[in-house]
Amino acid sequence: MSAATSPSERRVSARIGAISESATLAVDAKAKALKAAGRPVIGFGAGEPDFPTPGYIVEAAVEACRNPKYHRYTPAGGLPELKAAIAEKTLRDSGYEVDASQILVTNGGKQAIYEAFAAILDPGDEVIVPAPYWTTYPESIRLAGGVPVEVVADETTGYRVSVEQLEAARTERTKVVLFVSPSNPTGAVYSEADAKAIGEWAVEHGLWVLTDEIYEHLVYGTAKFTSLPAIVPELRDKCIVVNGVAKTYAMTGWRVGWLIGPKDVVKAATNLQSHATSNVSNVAQVAALAAVSGNLDAVAEMRTAFDRRRQTIVRMLNEIDGVLCPEPEGAFYAYPSVKELLGKEIRGKRPATAVELAALILDEAEVAVVPGEAFGTPGYLRLSYALGDDDLVEGISRLQKLLGEAKA
Template identity: 40%
Template sequence: MVKISKRIAQVAESPTLATSAKVKELKAQGHDIISLTVGEPDFETPKQIRDAAIEAISQNKVNHYTPAAGILPLRQAIVDYYQKYEGLDYQINQVIVTEGAKNALYSLFQVLLDEGDEVMILAPYWVSYTEQVKLAGGVNVIIEAEMENQFKVTVDELEKHRTDKTVAIVLNSPNNPTGSIYSKEELTAIGNWAVEHDIVIVADEIYAKLCYNGNEAVSIASLSEEIKKQTIIINGVSKTYAMTGWRIGYALGNKEVIGKMIDLANHSTSNPAGPSQYAALAALEGEQDFVEKMRQTYEKRLSHFFPLLESIPGFRVLKPQGAFYVFAHVKEAAEQTGYQSVSDFSLAMIEEAKVAVVSGDGFGFPDYVRISYTQDEETLTEAVNRIKAFIEKKTKE
């Protein structure tokens, strides 16, 4: 029997990818499944970005290894982007380009954490944070935020969980799965608290450009020089430019931390894929009209979809401010349809209602489901109609 390391054995399967795989399997069998599971835009990557990758290949720019930290023009473009849109000054040696933002997070935890170091994870949380902390030998300290508080926590709540082993806090705003956004005042309070106690702020800003109805995501690093020094920004091109498959993320911050992340890349991934780097360069340096068009589309879909979700019996929802998810409390719906858990309820919806959502277990809130609205309005309406019919049928049984 092949031995599996304890380190890997403790890692849970990603519920989002597992549900997505099940949907693909059922679709391959001919089932008409509406999938509201996947965290990626349904837009095509803009043509000028695709063309930049093709041009890089045609001009033989990508035949060899690039620097482990990414090509210099792309790193400079990331520096310029944060200067232009956030007023933040970074140097090239404070930037690393990675294989998606997920890899940036993974590498960062490997660099920051020793065995037993604690990381504050604000729940609901993105499914991979906790698993990546485990893989780095860290300990997850889960701090739950309630719907009644817009799924946000206060400094007082953070302080209750702080110990002498606290190394970092992960702050995801706009949040996956809730869509909540921390205000400038809330971020300032958290930032100053982190500075006071020398706690690294891991600022996941991957959804920063997807904000709706007048809401705006502020980069916590922009609030003061002291907070900036305490912050490592994680971002990428996946959500903003519909480039999830291109796998380009990046991290900005303390040059020593970034330097160690580069050392890790030298011995693990070598470098991100060349064509993808040139595509990302075109995305950051090119016209940004596409970003606003996509944002407006999702804002319109949210305005259409949210009232429909509110009308589903047993669903309790909070209107998101950003990202492209609704995090719905559906425990009542599960119970009235005869299911002991939301996980069972979600599975039954896939099999019987032919609508797929992601159970909240992996996000730390098992009474909820994450619903993605990266589908057109007609499809979203049909999904709600199917869910309602499913609940009505099961309630009568």
């Protein structure tokens, strides 16, 4: 080993040095920096609701601040009253009955995902990851010592993978399959029949399933949310559910998520958290308690607005020659294919990749979008429609004008 690569000389560990920056947060940060510099940038990058957190949740947090009970350490796995409320909420919303001892409250969904993988993966274990995927999944798998194995779906199937595709990717090293519905970044929602088929396939082969249900309440039209362990009970002993308050209650900054799983896995993940971060902020946990214990009226109002924006953005994107955008059925993202635009001339440039096209769009139209390369599928863009109606129309109008200039 040369001196240049010796452990004593390496400033950042190979494990951490291999982690990529979150592409979605990077785009959002650049857009905000340009806006701060006075440029009229419209950002479609970050996946967070533009609504304020409902008032009754904020008031619960204010009261918690005044209560000395919450000025001290509390159990690393979460406030007992919050865990009990999450169990009740899970039964109400998913039809999935769990005990509070099966729940770990985490610092947002990202920590839940990492700790879930860390608790069940050994070095070299493979995880089947349907793509397009949210940027954090493969990084969390690698950090836990696992190997992400991508299975790609495209616009022809509405970005939904089949059991046949999953089976083709399965090897003797496969331990986990990731299931996300509604999906970030595509908004795809699996039917109950398709979800059940995937769950039964996992049971047949003795696989674990990690299912991310963070967008459970954001489904539109005739689409319905389905919780895998509720419809495939045989899966429950090898299923981990990840969820949180961020998207449903417009609480991205409060950082409260959770995982639900078998007691031994939850205990192991809790041990990890006890050394990594200890308890989640008590004030935020009390706010989350108010959220999951309350009704869903505020959620319904947000969903109505998202549905309206969804229809607008899909219609306007599909009016652009060379852009094909399937209608998303959930979450708050559109994921159009821009493959037909690549290589064409736009204002003197010929972007060859979605990365180059996104950079051109930001420079020329002052609109921030995330390239599909960040989600494992080149040739696409992700646009979050969790922004005001006027900004949405203005931003897509700018895209129509710029991309309408494309020529061979």
